[in-house]
Amino acid sequence: MTFSSLTKATDKKIAYKTDLNISYRSGSNLTKYMKDRCRLDIYYPSNKKEFATVVWFHGGGLKNGNRFIPAALKEKGIAIVAVSYRLHPKVKSPKYVDDAAAAVAWTLKNISSYSGSSKKVFVSGHSAGGYLTSMIGLDKIWLTKYGADPNQLAGLIPYSGHTITHFTVRAERGIEGTQPIVDKMAPLYHIRKDCPPFLLITGDRKLELLGRYEENAYFWRMMKVIGHPDSTLMELDGYNHGQMANAAHPILLRFINRILKEQ
Secondary structure: OOHHHHHHHHHHHOOEEEEEEEEOOOOOOOOHHHHHHOEEEEEEEOOOOOEEEEEEEOOOOOOOOOOOOOHHHOOOOOEEEEEOOOOOOOOOOOHHHHHHHHHHHHHHHHHHHHOEEEEEEEEEEEOHHHHHHHHHHHOHHHHHOOOOOHHHOOEEEEEOOOOOOOHHHHHHOOOOOOOOOOOOOOHHHHOOOOOOOEEEEEEOOOOOOOOHHHHHHHHHHHHHHHOOOOEEEEEEOOOOOOOHHHHHHHHHHHHHHHHHHHO
16 A cells, blocks of 8 residues: 555544644744744644654745645644744854754654654755755764754655755855855755665756755765665756756655555
């Protein structure tokens, strides 16, 4: 039975709840901006146990956007943790990645209180959200800071995310968007064969943002070269950067189904 057919068979029996505006940071040193932005919403099955969870990061170039729960991922038997994070120009790199790590660590530590499984936490996001997904999933320093390990994650599914250093991070340094950089703020810099399963999805290479498919293709190739056992690259023909997210959601669900079967 596939994931989609399983959810169709059981959706009528599954009830869902949404808890809003939860702070994923604590402590006396939080600024007002951190208190305002470092929050998440969790949409979850209220009468199902050990369910899988997707932590979802919105796009917007690290400069815009707000958390939302993708409609296509609702009522699929899984939880969605939708995350807001601090944005440029109020903060600069690496604050964005640090927020992403704090939110994922919160999920790993707290999802069991909603009856979800901490062993079934996936991370995904579109564009800037895809970049954050890859950064916290590859470079261990970010989750380690919050007492977690990226190898706890069940899978990583960046949608059209940078694998080179993000263009906003480059702009903060006075570097043009057409000048590619691969440094410690690039997912590509941190490739490793022992990281969780990876599903890279982009739009059509002819319609995508400058070089986005090609940099993901190079990332995928290098993951294969170093011996990562479960990296997949998918190009969605006919979809541009903005359009590809909705088309990618069913692919994400199939990926989750496969990983859960293999656990």
